[in-house]
């Protein structure tokens with residue numbers, strides 16, 4: 210046990226000397242314990258006071274308390290400085306240099322089908338067509354019946370249909386539209402001629418996929434109805450479209466085709482822009498590429514719309530955007546478009 214007669218000022222001097230060279234919090238705590246802790250040098254002196262005669266107790270007590278206060282204050286100040294240093298260090302480490310260039314952001318882009326769709330719509334808009342839209346879930350009535358394709362009509366085989374069970378109606382009368390043609394009826398129901406609209410939209414077919422077939426695809430329906438619209442208008446409109454999309458020098462040809470809602474019905478072909486008519490893989494060695502279906506709106510449909518069939522005539526067409534994108538970009542498999550492989554999509 211430290212004797213009470215130890216020169217107390219020596220303890221003070223030693224403590225202050227040691228403290229001056231302490232450079233971290235661990236050393237500082239050891240120092241505190243050795244002087245001010247429960248078994249510390251100063252604490253022991255203060256405890257020993259009780260055994261001293263009153264006179265000595267008074268003077269030594271006062272002195273010891275003064276030293277205790279001084280050491281405690283010095284300890285607190287040193288601790289505060291360490292904390293300040295620590296905060297300064299952390300702040301320095303986290304300092305933000307706002308002048309540094311940021312990490313590059315990957316640039317997104319429009320899907321090739323969206324881009325082709327926009328280009329196609331822009332061509333028709335420039336010719337005075339308005340853009341409209343219709344539902345993807347459709348009634349049998351609009352998708353088939355009103356288009357002159359009743360339930361037992363063999364033409365239903367042309368569109369493999371995804372049906373929706375519809376309890377409320379008691380029969381399967383709802384479906385995912387197989388083409389955008391139901392919009393011909395929907396538009397005629399709510400407008401009067403003159404009509405010039407294009408209707409883009411997704412269509413669905415219940416079929417196995419292969420390089421030229423997908424179960425979902427994008428079509429653009431066109432409809433024009435007015436006083437005295439003729440085949441010449443249809444030809445001119447579609448030839449202009451083909452040239453704007455596939456090149457000024459394109460030749461177009463119309464061939465007979467059958468769709469119950471047009472009469473006559475036809476398909477539009479363009480001369481193959483790859484082999485220029487000589488015959489290649491893209492055109493199946495025919496020199497011609499089929500790009501859409503079209504025709505003059507059936508007079509029965511004009512009459513059903515409540516328009517005077519002696520006065521009004523019109524044309525309609527339906528084209529597949531994926532097919533156009535395939536041809537434009539020389540892609541060999543339609544399934545690439547919806548496989549969501551960025552290595553493919555980033556090329557556009």
Ligand code: PHE
Pocket residue numbers: 387388389390468471474502503504525526527528
């Ligand atoms: N709806 C037809 C199809 O999907 C295309 C078409 C539209 C044909 C308009 C004639 C007129 O095959």
